[in-house]
Amino acid sequence: MTLLQIQDLKKHFPVRRSAMEWLKRAPAQSVHAVDGISLDIAAGETLGLVGESGCGKSTVGRSIVRLEDATAGTINLNGAPITTLSRGAFRSLRKDVQFVFQDPFASLNPRMTVAQAVGEPLLNFGMTDPVERRARVAELIERVGLRPDQIDRFPHEFSGGQRQRIGIARALGLNPKLIVLDEPVSALDVSVQAQVINLLIRLQQEFGIAYLFIAHDLAVVEHISDRVAVMYLGKIVEIAEKRSLFARPRHPYTQALLSAVPVADTDVRRDKIILKGDLPSPINPPSGCRFRTRCPIAQSICAKEEPPLRPVSAAVGTHSTACHFAE
Amino acid sequence: MSLIQISGRADMALLEIETLSTAFTSRQGEVLAVDRLSLQVERGETLAIVGESGCGKSVTALSTMRLLPEPHGRITGGHIRFEGRDLAGLSEAEMRKVRGRDIAMIFQEPMTSLNPALTIQRQIGETVRLHMRLNKSDVRARSLEMLELVQFPEAERRLTQYPHELSGGMRQRVMIAIALACDPKLLIADEPTTALDVTIQAQILEILRDLSARLGMATLLITHDLGVVAEMAARVVVMYAGRMVEQGAVADVLRHPRHPYTVGLLAAVPKLGSSLNEGPRQSLAEIPGTVPLVRSAQTSCAFAPRCPLAVDQCRRELPPAVEVGPSHVSACWRTKDVPAMAAKLREGAL
Amino acid sequence: MNATVASTTGSAPDGLSLRDVLRHPTIAIGGSIMLIMIAAALLAPWLGTVDPQSLSGARRLKPPSTDIWFGGDMVGRDVYSRTVYGARISLMVGLSVAAISITIGLTIGLLAGFVRWVDAIVMRVMDGLMAIPSILLAVALIALTGASVANVILAITLSEVPRVSRLVRSTVLSLKERPFVEAAIVVGTPFPALLWRHILPNTLAPLLVQGSYIFAAAVLTEAALSFIGAGTPPEVPSWGNMISDGRLVFQIAPHLVIFPGVALALTVLAVNMIGDGLRDVLDPNFRAR
Numbered sequence: 001m002t003l004l005q006i007q008d009l010k011k012h013f014p015v016r017r018s019a020m021e022w023l024k025r026a027p028a029q030s031v032h033a034v035d036g037i038s039l040d041i042a043a044g045e046t047l048g049l050v051g052e053s054g055c056g057k058s059t060v061g062r063s064i065v066r067l068e069d070a071t072a073g074t075i076n077l078n079g080a081p082i083t084t085l086s087r088g089a090f091r092s093l094r095k096d097v098q099f100v101f102q103d104p105f106a107s108l109n110p111r112m113t114v115a116q117a118v119g120e121p122l123l124n125f126g127m128t129d130p131v132e133r134r135a136r137v138a139e140l141i142e143r144v145g146l147r148p149d150q151i152d153r154f155p156h157e158f159s160g161g162q163r164q165r166i167g168i169a170r171a172l173g174l175n176p177k178l179i180v181l182d183e184p185v186s187a188l189d190v191s192v193q194a195q196v197i198n199l200l201i202r203l204q205q206e207f208g209i210a211y212l213f214i215a216h217d218l219a220v221v222e223h224i225s226d227r228v229a230v231m232y233l234g235k236i237v238e239i240a241e242k243r244s245l246f247a248r249p250r251h252p253y254t255q256a257l258l259s260a261v262p263v264a265d266t267d268v269r270r271d272k273i274i275l276k277g278d279l280p281s282p283i284n285p286p287s288g289c290r291f292r293t294r295c296p297i298a299q300s301i302c303a304k305e306e307p308p309l310r311p312v313s314a315a316v317g318t319h320s321t322a323c324h325f326a327e
Numbered sequence: 328m329s330l331i332q333i334s335g336r337a338d339m340a341l342l343e344i345e346t347l348s349t350a351f352t353s354r355q356g357e358v359l360a361v362d363r364l365s366l367q368v369e370r371g372e373t374l375a376i377v378g379e380s381g382c383g384k385s386v387t388a389l390s391t392m393r394l395l396p397e398p399h400g401r402i403t404g405g406h407i408r409f410e411g412r413d414l415a416g417l418s419e420a421e422m423r424k425v426r427g428r429d430i431a432m433i434f435q436e437p438m439t440s441l442n443p444a445l446t447i448q449r450q451i452g453e454t455v456r457l458h459m460r461l462n463k464s465d466v467r468a469r470s471l472e473m474l475e476l477v478q479f480p481e482a483e484r485r486l487t488q489y490p491h492e493l494s495g496g497m498r499q500r501v502m503i504a505i506a507l508a509c510d511p512k513l514l515i516a517d518e519p520t521t522a523l524d525v526t527i528q529a530q531i532l533e534i535l536r537d538l539s540a541r542l543g544m545a546t547l548l549i550t551h552d553l554g555v556v557a558e559m560a561a562r563v564v565v566m567y568a569g570r571m572v573e574q575g576a577v578a579d580v581l582r583h584p585r586h587p588y589t590v591g592l593l594a595a596v597p598k599l600g601s602s603l604n605e606g607p608r609q610s611l612a613e614i615p616g617t618v619p620l621v622r623s624a625q626t627s628c629a630f631a632p633r634c635p636l637a638v639d640q641c642r643r644e645l646p647p648a649v650e651v652g653p654s655h656v657s658a659c660w661r662t663k664d665v666p667a668m669a670a671k672l673r674e675g676a677l
Numbered sequence: 678m679n680a681t682v683a684s685t686t687g688s689a690p691d692g693l694s695l696r697d698v699l700r701h702p703t704i705a706i707g708g709s710i711m712l713i714m715i716a717a718a719l720l721a722p723w724l725g726t727v728d729p730q731s732l733s734g735a736r737r738l739k740p741p742s743t744d745i746w747f748g749g750d751m752v753g754r755d756v757y758s759r760t761v762y763g764a765r766i767s768l769m770v771g772l773s774v775a776a777i778s779i780t781i782g783l784t785i786g787l788l789a790g791f792v793r794w795v796d797a798i799v800m801r802v803m804d805g806l807m808a809i810p811s812i813l814l815a816v817a818l819i820a821l822t823g824a825s826v827a828n829v830i831l832a833i834t835l836s837e838v839p840r841v842s843r844l845v846r847s848t849v850l851s852l853k854e855r856p857f858v859e860a861a862i863v864v865g866t867p868f869p870a871l872l873w874r875h876i877l878p879n880t881l882a883p884l885l886v887q888g889s890y891i892f893a894a895a896v897l898t899e900a901a902l903s904f905i906g907a908g909t910p911p912e913v914p915s916w917g918n919m920i921s922d923g924r925l926v927f928q929i930a931p932h933l934v935i936f937p938g939v940a941l942a943l944t945v946l947a948v949n950m951i952g953d954g955l956r957d958v959l960d961p962n963f964r965a966r
Contacts, residue, residue, distance in 0.1 A: 052524035053495075065863050094865040107856040111878045120874070121864035159617050170864065189379040189618075190551065194595035194611035201610065216525065223597035223608065242602045260529035261599050262554025266578040274533055275526050277480070278494045 003178055003210050004041040004064070004097075009034055009073035011059050015283060031282045033059040035234035036073070038309075043177065046204065046211040048225030048242070050218060050257075054279055055231040057214045061180040064212065065099045066090055077178070095125060098171035102183035104163035108155040114141065114166055115151040121173040140169040145199060161192035165199065172203065180212045185220060197224055218261050222246055227318070230254050233282055233290040236309060241317030250312050250319070250326040252295050289324070297325060339411055340367035341545050342391070342430075342513055347405035348624070349383070349390045352398075359621045360386040362569040363405065368513065373539060373546040375560035375577070377553060379592075381618045383569040384549045388515045391547070392432055393422045409513070428458040431506035435518040437498035441490040447474075448486040451505050458509040473504035477534055496527035500534065507538065514539075517549045532559060553596060557581055562654075565589050568621050568629035571648065575655030583666065585657040587634045588614075590669045612672050628660070636661045636668055701958050707950030714944050718764040726758035729914040738930045748932040750922060759914040760936050766826065766915040767896045767944060773830045774895035775888045778837040783884065785838070786845020787872065790853065800846065803839035811836035812898060816907045824910050829902060833895050844887055848880045882959040889952030893945045900941055916941045 012030035034056040041047045049057045062068045064075060066082065075082040077097055082090060098121075101107035108117055118137045119127075127133050138148035144165040155163055164184060171179050181200070185193040201224060204211060215221050221228055222242060229239040230253065238251040249255045256273040263270075275294045280286050286293050292302040301324055309322040349361040361383040368374045376384040389395050391407050393414060407414040409430065414422065426432075434440045442450060451470040455461060461469060467486075474482035477500040490498055499519065506514055516535065520528035536559060539546055548559055556563050556577060563580050565573040565588065573586040584590045594612030601608075616633040628646050631637040640660050648658045659665065698704060717724065725746075736749030747756035785803070789796040806814070815832035822828045852858055852875070861875050902908030903917025904924075911918060916937035923933030 052526060067859055067863065091865050091867070094863065099860070099863045101856045101860060103856055107860050109857040109861070109875055109879075112874070116874075120861060120866060124865040124867070124870070161617070167860070170860070174864070190592060191379060191595045191614040192617070195613045195615075197597070198610045198613060201608075218525070219597040219599045219601070222599060222602050223611070246600060246602050256526055258599065260525045262528075262532070262552060262558045263599055264553035264557045264581055264593065264596060266557050266581060272529060272533070274529055278496060278527075 001043045002040050003043045003078060004212075005074075005076040006037055006039050006060070006064075007074045007076075009037045009060065009063060009075060010071045011056070011063055011068055012071045029283050032234050032285055033282060034063070035285070037231075037234075037236055039229055039236065039239065041178065041210050041212060044204070044208045044210055045226045046213055046224055048221035048228040049212060049214045049231060050216060050221050050228060051231035052216060052257075052279070054233065054282055056234040056282075057231050058182055060231075061099070061182045061212060061214045064178075064180050065094070065097055067099075095174040096176050097178045097180065098174065098176040100164075100167050100171050100179060100181040100184045103187055104160045104167060105155075105187075107167050108163055110155055113152050113154055114158075117155075118151070118166065118170045118173060121170060125174060136173070137169075140172055141166075143172065143203070144169045145195075159192070161188055161195060164188060164196055168196075168199065168203070172207075175207070176209060178210045178212065180214070182214045183216070184213075186215065186217065193220070200224065218258060230257065233280065233285055235290060235322065237291065237323070238319075238321040239309070240315065240319035240321075244316045244319045247316070250321040251291075251323050252297055253291050254321075256296075289322070299324070341370045341410060342368040342547065343406075343408040344387070344391065345406045345408070347387065347390060347407060348403045349386050349395065349400065350403045351386075351400045357622060359403075359623060359625075360400075360569055361390065362621060362625055364566070364569070364571055365405075366564050366571065366574065368545050368547055370512070371539075371543045371545055372562065373548055373560045375548045375550060375556040375563045376566060377550055377556050377563055377592075378566035379551055379618065381568070382566040384566050385517055387566075388432065388517050388547065388549050392426060392430060392515065393417075393419075394432075424458075427454050427506075427511070428509045429511055430513045430515060431509070431511040432515040432517065433499070433502045433506050433519050435521050437495065437502045437522075438490060440502055441498060443490050446487050446489055447493075447501050450501070451508055454505055454508045469508065470504075473508050474501075476507065476538065477501075477504045478530075479504065494527075495523050496530060499523060499527075499531050503531075503534065503538070507542070507544075510542070511544065513545045513547065515547045515549070518551070519548075520555065521550070521552070528555075535559065553581065553593065565592070568619055568625070570625065570629065571656075571658060572630065573657045573659075574648070575652065579652055579655045583652070583655075584669060585651045585655065585662045585665045586659045587636050587661075587665060587668060588630050590665060590672060594669075594672050628658075636664055698955075698958050701954045703950040704954030704958070707947040707954065710943055710947035711951065714764050714768060714940075714947070717761045718768045721758075721761045721765060724761055726761050727755050729754060729758045729762040730912060731755070738926065740930070741932050747936045748930070750919070750933050751926055751930070754914075756919070756933060756936055759919055760916070760940055762914045763916045763919060763937060763940065764944075766909060766913060767899065767941070770826065770830055770833070770899045771892040771896040771944075771948070774833045774837060775892040777830070778834045778841055778891055779884055779888050781834070782838045782841025783845050783880070785842040786880075787849060787876070789842065789846040790849025796846070800842070803842050806836070807839040807843075809836075811894075812901060815898060815902055816905075819902065819907045824908065826909050826913065829899055829908050830895075832902075833898050836898075837891050837894070841884070841887060841891070844883055845880055848883060849876060852876055852879055886952055886956045886959065889948055889955060893948040893952070896941070896948070897945050 011034040012032055015029045015031060017026065017028060037060055049060065051057045059068055063070050070083045077093060080093060082093065115134060115137050118140055119133045122133050122136055137151055141148050141151055146162060146165055185196050188196060197220065203209065213221060213224055225242050227240065228242050228245050229236050230251065232253050238245065238249065238254045249258055256275050259270055259273045273296065277294050280293055288304050288306050289302040292298040307322045307324045309320050311320045312326055344364060344366050346363040346365055347361055348359065348363055351358045351360055364387060366374065376387060378384050390402055391414065395401060402415050414425065448467065448470055451473055452466045455466050455469050470486065471482055479497065479500050520531050523531060532555065538544065550556060560577050562575065563577045564571050565580065565586065567588050573580055573584065573589045580589060584593060591612060591614040595614060597611060614633055619629055621629060626645055627643055628641040631641040646658045646660045648656045649662060651657050651662055731754065733753040736745060736753040736755060738751055739745050739749040741748040745755060747760060750756055785799060789800055814836045818832035818835065819828055858875050861871055899908055899915065900917030903915050904921045906921065908917055909915045919937040920934050927934055
């Protein structure tokens with residue numbers, strides 16, 4: 001059962017022109033952060049969204065919760081269109097989709113206690129009885145592995161990992177069907193990261209929540225996801241069931257990405273695909289295939305025609321990629 | 328047992344840190360960031376210091392370079408010998424001659440380490456002029472040479488650019504170029520690729536490996552990423568709460584760890600390719616609790632509260648560093664039981 | 678599953694308690710002085726004063742003595758009583774200006790931070806007002822509306838509002854981008870609650886500091902206005918008026934200027950000290966040291 005459906009989502013951020021440019025009537029430019037993304041998330045599954053900085057993955061996540069308003073395209077949650085609703089009308093849908101932020105320090109109001117922060121979503125949607133709210137907050141806090149007698153403390157009294165758990169407790173309060181997690185463990189130490197990842201998996205098994213897990217760490221994404229989508233410069237270049245993607249990546253960017261990850265094992269010797277050059281500017285993406293400027297197998301067709309995202313042959317489960325030369 | 332005896336080397340190491348202790352004074356009192364740490368870096372070799380935040384690895388680097396923030400940070404004990412000279416005893420003027428020339432350092436955030444108001448040419452040139460006394464055209468030539476060394480594209484054209492015009496990877500290359508401008512014998516790299524994308528990280532790590540081989544330069548690499556350790560270093564020191572817990576050849580420490588913390592760290596990291604294993608997904612091994620704040624020289628094992636193997640002795644006495652293999656040292660009372668614990672962890676029984 | 682031991686004592690946000698605030702030296706000293714002034718203002722009739730307006734030929738220009746503590750002015754009014762009652766005027770002006778300008782400035786700043794077109798238009802008006810020196814502005818307004826304590830308060834308020842609205846606006850703009858505000862939006866917090874729970878509490882700290890400075894500036898401005906005759910009506914016992922009156926006989930009766938002058942200086946100093954102390958105490962960097 002499809003929970004979330006994104007069709008051809010685009011988000012362009014206008015670039016401010018200087019006075020000189022305005023006078024010269026230079027055309028207005030924009031940053032093509034997301035430039036035509038389509039994906040689905042089924043109930044209870046985890047879709048991992050990976051890519052490097054500037055690929056647009058965070059913007060996709062933020063668009064789903066209307067922290068950004070899409071420039072074009074549609075997003076449907078349970079059949080209801082998110083993008084066309086007014087902010088006010090969307091508010092009631094917020095119960096179904098929640099968000100966990102990257103920075104455990106900045107995502108909690110330093111002047112609110114844990115009880116107030118985790119209780120806020122409950123208060124917003126009608127749980128006005130403070131006793132009832134407090135009980136529910138205590139329950140949520142326990143669910144994420146913290147002690148309920150701590151709920152009257154302030155965020156600064158907790159460590160990074162604990163604050164992230166508090167953020168997760170807050171997201172759980174309304175029993176959402178989908179949680180978008182934007183780099184939820186990137187700011188945490190390795191040992192704490194493991195705690196939070198295990199917690200997320202446990203919660204999913206218990207409550208059947210779907211996750212959109214946005215991250216740049218491929219090993220973490222591989223561990224937690226069912227399917228994985230790889231983004232580059234605003235587009236999805238490959239999307240597949242996890243095993244298929246990691247066993248046999250088809251897109252040259254995915255291949256380079258996987259080979260670049262350092263592995264903590266001295267016996268493993270891989271051929272590293274070192275990409276040349278830097279990420280092109282998202283204001284003026286390359287014509288045709290955006291990856292061609294750094295691609296080891298680019299040909300002349302790549303500059304002329306943009307490769308569509310299409311299924312590959314001989315894969316285990318669904319597997320699509322956007323490359324002229326993928327079989 | 329000193330490490331010189333352990334490794335059995337007769338010749339002098341390039342950098343020898345002996346029972347270094349560094350403390351910080353803050354509003355909450357004194358914090359001991361490094362507690363009697365000893366390690367050595369040989370000429371031309373890459374030694375990695377690995378640990379999580381707060382373990383003291385960055386502070387060790389700053390102490391070596393005498394770049395601790397004063398007055399609240401200071402070395403409270405031990406020696407730091409570079410080519411036999413004790414760096415801790417040098418005056419600031421003498422230390423300045425060492426910095427940049429003999430020992431160079433690169434940092435995690437190139438944007439804040441580069442002066443945003445100066446062009447690249449001037450920043451590389453500053454180091455060269457300070458230490459090598461070349462004339463203007465020679466300085467420029469040397470700058471270009473350094474940029475080519477770090478595979479900086481279109482070096483000639485971009486010499487006059489400013490840091491904000493460059494991407495993260497390019498800025499990091501510039502920082503490496505500045506560091507290497509005077510042919511240092513030792514490069515200290517503090518989390519040099521942590522802030523970079525993984526494909527850019529691969530580029531930078533390759534440059535560092537290449538340079539180390541070509542120039543015969545030793546590297547002290549500080550990182551939290553065990554994968555980077557495996558790729559870059561010959562030997563590794565694992566730190567926890569300011570102390571060394573395990574030290575040895577990278578292959579030995581990663582394949583046959585002999586300290587519960589090292590085992591825990593290795594087991595907590597998800598492995599690429601895990602999805603290709605048969606069987607259900609295993610949960611990542613957790614190390615419960617958090618890193619403690621150390622206020623004074625430790626008298627018992629700081630890891631004991633979180634250690635699955637901890638016994639009374641661990642909580643009463645500080646474990647010494649014992650040799651567990653050739654050049655492989657572990658500071659654990661129960662180091663003999665660690666391989667069994669690691670095996671159980673792998674089977675998912677813990 | 679254990680939680681970390683709290684590294685800061687006290688359960689206040691950022692670990693700040695009232696005791697910390699009161700312990701800061703400048704707040705302690707400034708606060709003590711202000712308490713004296715407030716006591717003078719509130720308890721004036723019972724502090725050994727007489728009617729500040731009563732004239733007495735016997736007291737004319739008498740120097741300070743054990744009967745007439747601060748001496749008498751040129752029409753025989755008791756300088757001590759006028760000084761004590763003068764505290765009422767100064768404190769009332771200071772408090773009113775601070776309270777009203779903060780209320781108005783807060784409203785404008787909030788609107789400007791959230792509504793684009795308000796920002797564009799209203800802030801330009803604020804810029805214009807700020808360009809005019811506050812005393813000139815006040816004088817012009819008094820000339821239009823006539824001299825009274827209420828008009829003085831209004832005039833000074835007008836000149837202080839732009840600064841407050843600037844401050845609030847920039848705080849709001851930076852707060853809007855903070856993840857915890859975005860998090861509140863995502864959990865469905867309606868806009869009014871967003872302002873009340875998240876934006877306002879985090880703008881209060883800089884506002885409090887600003888308020889104290891406005892208080893001090895208002896007290897001083899009122900005195901200056903009265904001094905040049907454009908402030909409170911002449912019979913009102915304000916320190917500015919007293920200094921203005923006493924100026925003419927300064928050579929022979931300096932006590933007419935000295936006592937209100939010292940009172941004025943102490944009050945302004947005390948309020949500034951409180952403001953400085955508050956700024957220190959509320960600055961996260963200061964406390965980290």
